[in-house]
Amino acid sequence: MVTTDLAAATEHYLDLIGRADEYGAVDLVLGLIDEGVPAEDALLRVVAAGQRRVGELWASNEWTVAREHGATAVSERVVAAVSGRVRPAATRGRVAVACADGEYHALPARIMAEVLRLRGWRVDFLGASVPGPHLITHLHQTGPDVVALGCTLATRLPRAHATISACQAVGVPVLAGGAGFGADGRYARLLGADAWAPSADAAADRLAAGLPSFPAAHDGAAAARLGGEEYAYLARHRAELLSRVMDRLGDDTGEDLGHIADYLIAAMYVHDPALFTGFVTWTCQVLAARNVPAESVVRGLRALHDVLTDCPDTRLVLDEGVAAACADQRAETRV
């Protein structure tokens, strides 16, 4: 009977990675495993739980970007150390784990790869931002049973869609995972993924239940509903639109506007304004923690609205974004 208090261990872990104390963090997690904590619990309830807190601490402006990156780099090392310590026998099939092209949040996928390995799968972890051609070459060379594709940011959905289609075209089914596919996995279904899982252990359970050995043929109608004229226009003219908006706004930060444009483009790709309003609400909260009023976001959205004269659907989405930003501001003032 293991009586280790994993919640306390997670607090300790967070403290260690916050100081980029790699050896301390590795010793803590390997120590837990030596005490009898299952490696999967150590990964999911300590490392992954700690990392979730890191994200919150960054969002609330309590941690700097550098500290967040440092903590994540230490967690990467910890996962590698667990991988070196626990060596289960491979009793199941083979999985290729990759992050969508342009997706740099590798740690969630890395943890999932490790959980799958612990459950007996042979796992090839291809890392962050895997270019499509590289992944397909790997599939031909190794012939895995399934691709587990991670996507943390919804802005990568168009690329993820291309990757899913390419994997299926070479006969390998795709399990999608990560926040980018929506909290309920709705975008995974929309992009035609063969399965979706909300977390690493759920992904392992889903794979254990079995995936089709060959992806089902899609009728193409679902794919045809993705994207569209306004999406194509936005994606093609992103840079030009941004410079026009920046001219209107004066010296506003281009980086934030770039993110706004990317989420807008992604929302138009999947035809879901909620993707955009969710991002706007989140951004307003992040900015509020940095004492930047939501008004600055609203100005950016209005400027985009003014520039996009030929995109009526996009303007409607921007209107919803403005409403979301204002609602957030009101909530802020009520508190």
Place this chain on the structure above:
Amino acid sequence: MKGATGSAGPPHGAVRPAPDLLTALLDGSAEGIVLCDADGVVTLVNAAAVRLMPGVEPGLPAPAPLGPVPSAPEGRTMIHGGRAIRIRAEAVGDGRLAWYLSDLDAAPRTEFLLEAGRRLSASLNPHRCARAATELAADFLCDMAVVLLPSTARRRMEWVRAVSGRPGAEEGTLPAAEAAEVPGLTDALAGLRHGGTGLHVPRDTGLQDPGGAPEWLLPEGFGPLGHLLVLPLPGNGVPAGAIVLARRAGRPPFCDDDQRMARDLAIRAGAAISAASLFREQSTINAILTGDLLPPDLPEIEGMRVAGRLRASQQAGAIGGDFYDVYLPDAATGDGIVERPPLVILGDVCGKGARAAVLAGQVRHSLRTLLLLESRTDRLLELLNRSLLASPSPHSYVTMILAALRAAPGDHVLVDLAVAGHPPPLVLRRDGTVEEVAARGSILGALKQISLWPVTLDLAPGEVCLLYSDGITEAFGGPSGREMFGEERLKAALATCAGMPVEALVERLEQLSTEWLGGAPATGLQDDRALLAVRAGRQG
């Protein structure tokens, strides 16, 4: 037998089509059509009817299923000659009946052909192809299918097995001697049995005595074997393997049509597996040839931490003209081998893709050899320059940085830098300021005499020296899509990395440069990008 014609009786319309036009029209129909007179004698048959119901012929009485009474309007389904057929009749006047025959087996056969095309052409992996073949067979033709792939290693064969109704396929290997226990398999694998299509294949080719099958062939709980069909998978000159199709006892035997479909499947599967095997061979050769060209795993060096990132412009191959390497001191000095500190290098050869990668590999190997005899960085670069000038391939231009790393008291690291035609390194100080190192020198491979201005750098604990290739700073993209990332942006980005572990630092810089490239197409247009960072101090 071609579609026969008969008299259709007196015309009811004013224009009567020419008999051969009528025949052509009827023969073009996929539905079988049989016209019988009031006495039940066949007067007209089209080609599809003959195919569906051999023996139906004008002038002869209609075969039994085509009775004298019209069926229900929706018709009825019957088995005739092992084939499921839906038939319905309509009275067409004067006591005559027109029978319409449709082939119920045609739908699954069409589906089979579509599925076989889709699944067998998808993968370039021999196992996935074999798996697709067994699953297709188990879905459409039999209760269980096994593909055996010839394996040269240790006289063992790889096998893949699928069972109808059970998801997924099983895989394994077995001694070639045991595989020979399957009746007909040795002949099939030797290509002695014909798997050809067409009319010249004798009936029952590949049918085997199910009693002779070894136990291991069948999965647990399969039950007694009723029928066995063993076919070769034709390959590139040599067979690509063999497929075994089995039906349980009590199931109908493999009819002619089944055998035709099985041979069709075997031919397609054989072609797919052969192509995949060829690809695998080429990939293996590629992997061996490119193995040395990939960036090395970076070793632990006492008193410091090194991290690197390399992105090739041609992403499927993952190799290119940018390179980095780490040369640890030789453990066994003496015999004229010089002592020296660890050396990291980062460089960029002219060009992209495999050709550039080969030159980059040559430079790395040359340096490995030279380091046995020479430790002075300026001499090393001069010798490399001469070797490149002597190179038979034109445009052997290389820019590079050599950085010898010496641990100093107080967790400091002294970096002896020699730069040849390369963007000079950047230094991230503890307070977040970024400096450009003043080292300069000529490009290698162009001039007989090179000039070098080396520099020694002192890194305090936590400080970072960043080597990078111009693919980072010359990345075109940004908000306008046409702007260069540039040195100033790189410096600004590096300044935000103060306090980061060095792995996180290189990853962040690579990420920023990738984001700068934005939606630029991944192949061809962009350059290779390399980053290598050294951080002083043991931790973080």
